[in-house]
């Protein structure tokens with residue numbers, strides 16, 4: 413069996429993972445995708461192979477897998493049994509690299525300490541991302557672990573893009589417009605070079621529309637602007653987050669509604685967005701099939717805000733050559749794409765109804781001045797590629813291979 417790279421995306425009660433084999437010519441071949449969820453409640457490990465066939469579906473009593481380190485132990489046992497040996501490296505998705513971390517970074521205890529400083533910038537994600545890294549470092553100190561950041565792809569933004577209009581010392585403390593979903597945009601930029609080379613270096617707006625949603629302006633394959641800012645609350649409305657909101661609303665909740673900071677945080681992350689607006693669901697599939705007028709209004713609102721940000725990002729780019737949809741909604745919801753295109757027809761976007769209905773790669777009509785694409789994203793492959801590059805820079809003595 414070839415050497416493998418494990419990619420981990422750790423959340424509050426789940427660890428999502430994918431395993432890639434390193435093939436000759438440094439090709440990465442996906443072998444497994446799976447997750448351990450219900451850690452602390454109903455722990456269960458599930459994984460499928462490349463054909464989508466289940467290779468494991470196992471539950472444990474809570475006293476056996478009540479904590480993250482126990483879940484990681486179960487994953488190690490499974491990987492040893494299934495693959496025969498441990499991966500040669502682990503790539504981790506880490507939401508925040510702060511102002512300094514712009515490249516995928518090999519982990520050591522100093523790096524963990526640095527990344528811990530950014531917990532206040534991403535309190536819901538960063539601690540969960542760091543927890544398995546710390547456990548693996550303690551148990552397998554010689555196993556290469558690489559942190560890949562959601563913020564990194566946007567770290568070359570110009571200063572006026574990066575700032576809020578607040579006193580300078582906040583900027584120096586790290587209150588900046590970071591932008592997120594960077595691994596997704598980086599993958600899309602690389603994929604466009606293969607599937608649409610004619611436009612890959614032009615002025616492109618990419619809409620990553622998943623349960624989290626943001627947009628990015630790409631110029632010559634680089635990010636120059638993002639709809640998201642300091643946290644993943646900004647920009648587009650999302651499944652349960654409001655997107656851009658006047659800071660005065662937060663002051664109102666604090667002062668007039670006497671909500672606590674914790675209540676407001678929960679409200680902004682979990683009760684707003686499509687869920688709050690529709691009162692029906694945070695899932696676009698439910699909204700599309702609902703006859704409730706509030707579901708229709710929420711979808712209209714979503715498309716309207718995507719088009720507004722599209723206009724803003726086209727201004728940052730000085731014009732628009734192509735528009736790309738990606739992630740769960742962007743890849744699978746023709747009515748949402750059509751509604752966005754209709755609202756952006758003034759920019760020269762016109763869809764082919766048949767291509768859009770089929771989720772084709774190119775969905776714009778033949779004469780559309782702005783080309784429109786559906787490009788499935790693959791953040792895990794991006795992490796595996798980064799991890800492989802770091803691995804190749806490292807001397808890898810045989811004894812490190814577990």
Ligand code: ADP
Pocket residue numbers: 621622623624651694695696697739740741744745
């Ligand atoms: P995450 O941010 O969790 O990775 P995804 O990119 O998987 O999210 O997107 C999840 C969302 O995509 C779902 O909440 C749902 O709204 C939407 N979605 C998935 N499949 C479809 C579909 N066939 N039609 C419309 N929306 C879909």
